[in-house]
Amino acid sequence: MTIRVVLADDQELVRSGFAMILDAQPDIEVVAEAGDGAEAVEAVRRLAPDVALLDIRMPQTDGIEACRVISAETGCRTVMLTTFDTDAYVYEALHAGASGFLLKDVRRDDLVHAVRVVAAGDSLLAPSVARRLVEQYTAGGPRRTAPGQDPRLGVLTGRERETLLLLARGLSNAEIAAELVVSDHTVKTHVGNVLAKLGLRDRIQAVIWAYETGLVAAGSPPLGSPLPGSPPPGGGGP
Structure with a gap:
């Protein structure tokens, strides 16, 4: 086609x-x-x-x-x-x-x-553009909720939160797979789950949502650190 x-x-x-x-x-x-x-x-x-x-x-x-x-x-x-x-x-x-x-x-x-x-x-979304969004929000851009307090975060598993965080940083599916040490297919599944659970159209809306809720900001914690709204270690799912 x-x-x-x-x-x-x-x-x-x-x-x-x-x-x-x-x-x-x-x-x-x-x-x-x-x-x-x-x-x-x-x-x-x-x-x-x-x-x-x-x-x-x-x-x-x-x-x-x-x-x-x-x-x-x-x-x-x-x-x-x-x-x-x-x-x-x-x-x-x-x-x-x-x-x-x-x-x-x-x-x-x-x-x-x-x-x-x-x-x-x-x-x-190019990583440089994702960084631009971070800068806007840390400079006082609009937020719908207090950082990390959107109630919809509770429906995501721990792995889905990690996937959302990496999406918001501008990583591709292949780069997310490398970070999480999983297959591309598994990443696609996580991304699809994130979009469905949060009621978002695509990964671009997921990026915007992450910034608007304060889940992502300059100096975001490295992978493996607790994310805002994350359950205690052992919580969530694969």
Whole structure:
């Protein structure tokens, strides 16, 4: 199956470069390019692509507003693009419904991988972007509850809490498997359980939830240390 992509960036050279990389893949086709968010929304409505790559900062309608409309009105999944990993709009973009966030200096292979991952229904968050979210919350960003006190933490097993913590730090499934010394399949099971128990759409929402509840903050405890809301040693499950 061919993954159909709409690519929006107000810088023509960046846009054409990304389009060239993606069109060179046998399973990916760039069906439209756009110079601003309004054009991107129109193209998504008209062409019903699988993935929209959106520059976060564009004239007129920016990438965040385009993402919000696309997420609300269509089944197209979005990946946000930015020049800076300290972009002040990271949190807002993720809340708008973005399924991923990439820097514009992303490696060719990582760009292609991101499109395939998001098209398959998963989501991704670069570790540098996860760090940005940590910085925002430790600087006084909004929290819904006191740190670690959300009652839903009680439904997670100890291993699921560890998985959530590593998710929030921006680790991939393979990296989580290496940290926990388990198989990739086991990690997928834990991630699925975390999302189902917390009522979250995807791993991006899990990251946001972890920061909003204060489960993750700068100087988070290393793996193996008790997490906020964790049961005494021996509690929880595998």
